[in-house]
Amino acid sequence: MATALFFIFAGFAIACAISCVYHKNPLYSAISLIGVFIALACVYLTLAAPFIAVVQILVYAGAIMVLVVFVIMLLNLEEESPLNRLRYLYGIGGALGLVLLAQTFFIFYAVTKNQDKNLKPDDSVGQTLNIGAAMYTEYLLPVEIVGILLLMAIIGAMIMSRRLRRAKLELVVDNKEE
Amino acid sequence: MEPSLASYLALSGILFTIGAVGVIYKRNAIGMFMCIELMLNAVNLSFVAFSRYYSDVTGQLFVFVVMSVAAAEAAVGLGIIITFFRNKLSVDVDDASILRN
Numbered sequence: 103m104a105t106a107l108f109f110i111f112a113g114f115a116i117a118c119a120i121s122c123v124y125h126k127n128p129l130y131s132a133i134s135l136i137g138v139f140i141a142l143a144c145v146y147l148t149l150a151a152p153f154i155a156v157v158q159i160l161v162y163a164g165a166i167m168v169l170v171v172f173v174i175m176l177l178n179l180e181e182e183s184p185l186n187r188l189r190y191l192y193g194i195g196g197a198l199g200l201v202l203l204a205q206t207f208f209i210f211y212a213v214t215k216n217q218d219k220n221l222k223p224d225d226s227v228g229q230t231l232n233i234g235a236a237m238y239t240e241y242l243l244p245v246e247i248v249g250i251l252l253l254m255a256i257i258g259a260m261i262m263s264r265r266l267r268r269a270k271l272e273l274v275v276d277n278k279e280e
Numbered sequence: 281m282e283p284s285l286a287s288y289l290a291l292s293g294i295l296f297t298i299g300a301v302g303v304i305y306k307r308n309a310i311g312m313f314m315c316i317e318l319m320l321n322a323v324n325l326s327f328v329a330f331s332r333y334y335s336d337v338t339g340q341l342f343v344f345v346v347m348s349v350a351a352a353e354a355a356v357g358l359g360i361i362i363t364f365f366r367n368k369l370s371v372d373v374d375d376a377s378i379l380r381n
Contacts, residue, residue: 131314154340158324177361214284248348
């Protein structure tokens with residue numbers, strides 16, 4: 103059962119990822135990416151990690167992608183123009199893709215070959231109780247660091263997207279030149 | 281019967297490959313940003329798979345950290361994209377060449 107679900111959602115995730123890269127219109131890409139996130143959340147459920155699955159939907163599909171779609175709408179982007187220069191990027195991208203795919207197949211082959219018989223999947227690891235207990239005892243410092251990181255991101259985003267008063271700045275420059 | 285660790289790692293690797301190729305092919309900054317999110321997600325999947333199969337909660341905690349970094353990246357990155365669009369009226373990364381001269 104879990105295997106069938108895994109392969110269904112894995113296929114869905116890969117198809118959505120390819121469509122995300124393929125589409126020229128950023129809005130279609132964003133919607134395909136939401137499909138990838140939802141499929142991955144279902145894959146996390148087959149891994150018995152309900153907390154991560156819910157956080158994936160909330161943070162990625164809920165917060166980040168809403169922000170991305172909002173920015174796409176705000177900027178009113180049209181479709182990408184066809185690539186007219188930097189044509190060698192096609193070669194580099196194809197080569198990189200081939201190398202990474204070969205690496206993926208090597209990992210699959212090596213892990214399948216040297217399968218550890220002692221590996222026992224543990225369903226209790228992904229439960230919210232265990233994650234919460236670990237988060238606020240053993241891993242308290244990383245959680246605090248994440249909090250400071252988010253605070254820095256908030257301040258940085260506000261400073262970045264603030265509108266500078268250009269007129270006043272020019273006035274200062276003019277005064278100095280005089 | 282459940283899928284093996286290798287199949288999760290293969291899915292993770294394939295998604296990472298698609299994301300990496302996308303970062304190179306895409307020319308608008310928002311497309312590159314979305315491909316980076318795709319790569320982060322692929323890595324998260326391998327973390328969760330290892331965490332499950334080795335019965336260690338650290339992997340899931342690290343996924344939490346990666347998600348926070350992705351959220352911070354979204355806030356700051358989209359701020360940069362909006363500022364860039366305000367100055368250049370485009371989000372094409374080829375136009376970001378003001379430091380060249």
